[in-house]
Amino acid sequence: MTVHPATMKERAAEALHNDFLREAVKITTDKFFAGKALAQRSLGDWEAWRERGRAIRAHVLAHLDYYLGQLIDQVKSRGGKVHLCETAEDAVQVIVDIARARNARSVIKSKSMVTEEIQLNKALEAIGVRAVETDLGEYIIQLAHETPSHIIAPAIHKTKKDVAELFSQVAGKPIKDDTDTLTNFARQKLREEFLTGDIGITGCNFAVAETGSVALFTNEGNGRMVTTLPPVHVVVMGMERVVPTFEDLEVMMNLLPRSGTGQKLTSYVTVITGPRREGEVDGPEEFHLVIVDNGRSRILRDPEFREALQCIRCGACLNVCPVYRQIGGHAYGWVYPGPIGAVITPLLTDDLDRWGDLPYASSLCAACAEACPVKIPLHDMLVRHRVRYVAAGKTPPAERMAFRLYKRAFTSPRRYRLAFKTAVTFQRPLVKDRHLSARLPGLAGWTAGRDFPAAAPKRFRDLWPGLAAEARQMGGADHE
Amino acid sequence: MRVSLFVTCLVDSLFPEVGVSTVRLLRRLGAEVDFPENQICCGQPAFNAGYHPEARAVAEGWLDAFSSSDHIVSPSGSCGGMVVHGYEELFADDPTRLAQAREVRGKVYELSQFIVEVLGLEDVGARYPARVTYHPSCHATRLMGVGDAPVRLLRRVKDLEFVELPFAEECCGFGGTFSVKMGDVSTAIVSDKIRHIQETGADLVVGTDMGCLMNIEGRLRRIGSPVRVMHLAQLLEEGVQ
Ligand code: SF4
Secondary structure: OOOOOOOHHHHHHHHHOOHHHHHHHHHHHHHHHHHHHHHHHOOOOHHHHHHHHHHHHHHHHHOHHHHHHHHHHHHHHOOOEEEEEOOHHHHHHHHHHHHHHOOOOEEEEEOOOHHHHOOHHHHHHHOOOEEEEOOHHHHHHHHOOOOOOOOOOOOOOOOHHHHHHHHHHHHOOOOOOOHHHHHHHHHHHHHHHHHHOOEEEEOOOEEEOOOOEEEEEEOOOHHHHHHHOOOEEEEEEEOOOEEOOHHHHHHHHHHHHHHHOOOOOOOEEEEEOOOOOOOOOOOOOEEEEEEEOOOHHHHHOOOOOHHHHHOOOOOHHHHHOHHHHHHOOHHHOOOOOHHHHHHHHHHHHOOHHHHOOHHHOOOOOOHHHHHOOOOOOHHHHHHHHHHHHHHOOOOOHHHHHHHHHHHHHOOOHHHHHHHHHHHHHHHHHHEEOOEEOOOOOOOHHHHOOOOEEOOOOOOHHHHHHHHHHHHHHOOOOOOO | OEEEEOOOHHHHHOOHHHHHHHHHHHHHOOOEEEOOOOOOOOOHHHHHHOOHHHHHHHHHHHHHHOOOOOEEEEOOHHHHHHHHHHHHHHOOOOHHHHHHHHHHHOOEEEHHHHHHHHOOOOOOOEEEEEEEEEOOOHHHHHOOOOOOHHHHHHHOOEEEEEEOOOOOOOOOOOOOOHHHHOHHHHHHHHHHHHHHHHHHOOOEEEEOOHHHHHHHHHHHHHOOOOOEEEEHHHHHHHHEO
16 A cells, blocks of 8 residues: 555645646546536436436435335345444454355455445455455556545556556566557456456445345446356445435436446446345355445534535546646545545544545635535535634644634724735835735745735725715716 | 625725726716725635634624625625625524525626626627637636626627637636645646636636636746736726727
């Protein structure tokens, strides 16, 4: 695992030096975004679809107990096992136990951010089980011992050359860096893994409560292998990822790929309902559904942040985020990058000291909220996080002082006038052509790359009497 | 029609000429302009930075200053957006202020929005010979719903060659305290914006929010670019013959 610096600012600075990363992220997110615009149009009234998506997700969250209960009953009645896990450790333990019981030696995986969240691979390794990621992007970053940098395109930051190097290490001989050779190599390697995997572990885009089915949206077809070839299939899902019916699933199938990659539909939609039944030729003997809470019920109880659980992990908010587009996903430090990561990481981890600076990685341009297919007010949530951070006394003393002064100066016309005069006096030696280009204490972040305008010699309000007189001269009726 | 100017603290103390142009332009278009002198700031800087008690104190002053206005017009979509969107969040626990904020919400307009939607004008009779591109600020677009009003106004200016800005809707990286706290990322974002501006070959980049324009201009100056920055109000007012 790559070790990243402790603060968002430092990680961002590191990312800003990586020109390839920045270019690659922009190219990919542009492509996704342009695709989105097209795919969106083909659906008709996009706003109506968003509203439908939001309503479904909000309804589920308001009745999560009910739908989880229904889901669990349905999975059990179809011969599956269900494990409700409150913490990451609980979930890991359940899966480790399943692996032990089967004497598993290797696990093949597809499509799961939650297993990143609970750090499953590490735990499996510790008991001697090899976990192999089979999504191409995930496979690549697993070889590089890294974490995903985009929700949909986890290896967005890797060049073909990087990939060829990684593959050469696996092969023990040089592999050429053209796309065909690379994909063929991965296909070959993964095929062996598919055939020998003892357990298949997948995530779950959505679980359908009415039938106890889990749905996976994939583009590579590996999801099918992972869910059918090994004798055991374990589905790891975040507690909130339920939809009531297949009709609701259809809405999500329309929203998710369109928003994320601009596809009208993913190449494969796999729906699995329980283990193999008598007389069926395909499918696992055992089917486990591991439902992970890991902080989610805390978010659910929090009226200011509950809507964050509506997220369907489409990545649309990343694609439009000006900050993400400059620095990529690793700068966010954990599993979930971009605006949604900045919102849910501090909540899921409940650790303000470590993750409380993420919500500052935003210019609050609101592009994320506009892009979100289920209408999560991400930019409002980023502000709410900042409010809590301030209230917890975590911001620097100089900043607190600055806002105290701001309040004093900006609540009284007299003090405002005084503050303005002071600024005009103090800036005098620094002004050139109505700008301050020196590095100013407190403004260094700005002046390192930009000039700053000087306070005007006279404020607008000092000019106003003259303007009012102008109107009277023109015979206007102003201000009588 | 009576219009109260919501000048914004940034325009008041850093760019008063934009306020002057706004007043003159509105008058030429037939409005009577008044200036509620007790206004100072809408509270946005503290609001976005998470200092809500401070923001509330300042925002209360704003509400009091504009309590008797009919139409409130601001040369900044961001500050207008604070009133129409942010106050809802800021005063969520204060029913009296919340009611006041909701009442005033329907009266707040960004300048170009007011000209196009309320005055019903697109051609303000201006002439301005230049190649011009336009940066639509995020809050004007997403919080105020300004739409293409500024572009419609620009397209009707005589002798003005309008060029679309690539990636126009992407943020310029200003974001208030963000531009200071994460100065490097902010500079990287504005550098992209400037690259796109340069691609248009424009002599002039126009906007309707001095926060963004100050950011763009600050970077243009630093790299020694000849591209000029102007608020829409200045261009329309200077161009009126
Ligand atoms: S927050 Fe919205 S846009 Fe971002 S990943 Fe989740 S659903 Fe998609």
